[in-house]
Amino acid sequence: MTPSALRLSCGDPAVAAAVRAWLDALTLEPPAPVTLEISVGRPAADPPRAPTFAQPHLSLWTDARGARLTWDGAPAEAVLPGVEPVARVTLSAQAVDRLDDCCRIFLLGVVILLLRRVGWHHVHAATAVDPNGRGWLFAGNALAGKSTTAAWCATRGWAVGTDDTAFLASAADNVDVVAARGPLALRDGGNALLSRADGTPLPSRGKTGYRPEDLGGRWVPRVRPEIVAFASVGAAGGGTAIGSIGARETLAALVRWSAWVLFEPSLADEHLGLLARLAAQARSLRLTLGPDLFAPGDRLMELVP
Amino acid sequence: MTITYRRHPDLRLAALEGEGVVLHLGSRKYFTVSETGVTLLELLAEPRGLDQLVAGLVERYEVDPARAERSVRAFLDRCRAAGLLLETGS
Numbered sequence: 445m446t447p448s449a450l451r452l453s454c455g456d457p458a459v460a461a462a463v464r465a466w467l468d469a470l471t472l473e474p475p476a477p478v479t480l481e482i483s484v485g486r487p488a489a490d491p492p493r494a495p496t497f498a499q500p501h502l503s504l505w506t507d508a509r510g511a512r513l514t515w516d517g518a519p520a521e522a523v524l525p526g527v528e529p530v531a532r533v534t535l536s537a538q539a540v541d542r543l544d545d546c547c548r549i550f551l552l553g554v555v556i557l558l559l560r561r562v563g564w565h566h567v568h569a570a571t572a573v574d575p576n577g578r579g580w581l582f583a584g585n586a587l588a589g590k591s592t593t594a595a596w597c598a599t600r601g602w603a604v605g606t607d608d609t610a611f612l613a614s615a616a617d618n619v620d621v622v623a624a625r626g627p628l629a630l631r632d633g634g635n636a637l638l639s640r641a642d643g644t645p646l647p648s649r650g651k652t653g654y655r656p657e658d659l660g661g662r663w664v665p666r667v668r669p670e671i672v673a674f675a676s677v678g679a680a681g682g683g684t685a686i687g688s689i690g691a692r693e694t695l696a697a698l699v700r701w702s703a704w705v706l707f708e709p710s711l712a713d714e715h716l717g718l719l720a721r722l723a724a725q726a727r728s729l730r731l732t733l734g735p736d737l738f739a740p741g742d743r744l745m746e747l748v749p
Numbered sequence: 750m751t752i753t754y755r756r757h758p759d760l761r762l763a764a765l766e767g768e769g770v771v772l773h774l775g776s777r778k779y780f781t782v783s784e785t786g787v788t789l790l791e792l793l794a795e796p797r798g799l800d801q802l803v804a805g806l807v808e809r810y811e812v813d814p815a816r817a818e819r820s821v822r823a824f825l826d827r828c829r830a831a832g833l834l835l836e837t838g839s
Contacts, residue, residue: 496777497777690768691765691766691768692765692766692768692769692770692781692782693781694765695763695765695769695770695781696770696779696781699770699772699779700779703777703779706772707772707774707777709759709774712761712772712774713761716761716763716770716772717763719763720763720764720765720770723765724765724766
C-alpha cells in the first residue's frame with residue numbers, strides 16, 4: 445500500500461489512530477506530501493490582533509510568517525510556518541474529547557491550509573459529472589442547496605465527488621477540482637425532497653449522510669468542470685431555472701466562496717489565478733432550484749442539454 | 750505639483766475576458782472592475798501621472814481625451830475611496 449501523502453505524527457496513540465482513519469477517509473492524494481504534527485496540550489493564547497478572517501467555528505490569522513488557525517469548539521490551534529507544508533497542531537484535552545467534531549471542523553480547516561502549500565486551493569463547492577461526461581461544480585452558501593443537489597445528482601446516476609469541500613488543482617492547461625470524500629449530508633428537508641430516510645445519522649450535525657453509491661450514483665475523485673453553477677433555492681412555487689452569468693460575476697462569486705483562505709498573502713496570487721482560469725474554462729450559470737427538480741426525470745439535463 | 754498614482758502593493762488583480770476582480774490583501778475586500786478599470790490598474794503597476802493614464806485610455810480605446818480624463822478621474826476617486834491607490838506628490 446502506498447503511504448499517504450497526508451502525513452501524520454502524533455505521540456498519543458488513540459488520537460493518532462482516530463486522525464489517521466479520518467485522513468484516510470478523505471481519500472486525498474495531493475501532489476506532494478503535507479504533514480500534520482499533532483500534540484495534546486495547552487494551545488497558546490490568541491494574538492492581540494483581530495483574526496484575518498473568522499468564519500463559523502474557525503478563526504484564522506495570516507501574515508508573511510504563515511498562518512494560525514483556532515477552533516471555537518474547544519481549545520485547539522494549528523501553526524503553519526511560512527508556506528512550508530507542515531502544520532503544528534496543539535489539541536487540548538477538551539478537543540480530544542470531541543475528536544469527531546475536531547476532525548470534521550478544525551482539522552479539515554488545517555488540511556485546507558496545508559494543501560494550499562502544495563498547490564491545491566480550497567473552493568466551497570459540490571462536484572459532479574453528468575451522464576454526458578461533463579464536469580459540474582456547484583457553488584453557493586451553506587443553505588444554497590449544494591448537498592441536496594449533489595444527492596439529487598447521485599439519484600439520477602451522476603457521479604458525485606463532494607457536497608462541500610473541494611480543491612482547485614492545476615492540470616496542464618486546465619483546472620481540475622478534487623473532492624474530499626465525505627458523506628453527502630442532508631437536512632430533514634433534503635431527505636424529504638429525495639424521499640429518503642435510509643442514510644447514516646450524523647447526530648452532531650443534525651443531518652443524514654449518504655454515499656453517492658447509496659443513491660444510485662458513484663463517487664468521482666476529480667472533476668474537470670465544464671459548467672459552474674451558482675445554486676440558490678428559489679421562491680415558493682417557482683420552478684427550477686437557469687440564467688446566464690458573466691465572466692466578471694463568475695470570478696467574483698468564486699472569490700466569495702473561497703474568501704476565508706484566499707487572503708493569505710503568500711498564496712493569494714496562485715489561488716486567484718486558478719479561480720480566474722476556472723472561470724474562463726467553464727460555462728457559468730445561475731441555478732435556481734425548485735421542487736420540480738425532484739419530479740421523475742433529469743431536469744438539469746433538460747435545462748442544460 | 751505633479752501627482753503620481755500607483756496601485757497599492759497589497760492589491761492583486763485577475764483579469765478575465767477584459768474584466769476583472771481585485772483583491773486587497775490588507776483590507777481583505779474584493780472588487781469587480783470593468784475592462785477600462787483593468788486597463789488602468791495594469792497601467793498603475795508603475796507610478797503614473799494623470800496625463801499618462803488618460804493617454805493610455807485614448808490609445809487603447811480611441812476615445813476623445815476629455816471623456817478619457819473624466820473616466821480616469823472617476824476611477825481614481827473610486828480607487829482612492831477603496832484604499833487601492835498610493836499617491837505621491839512632487
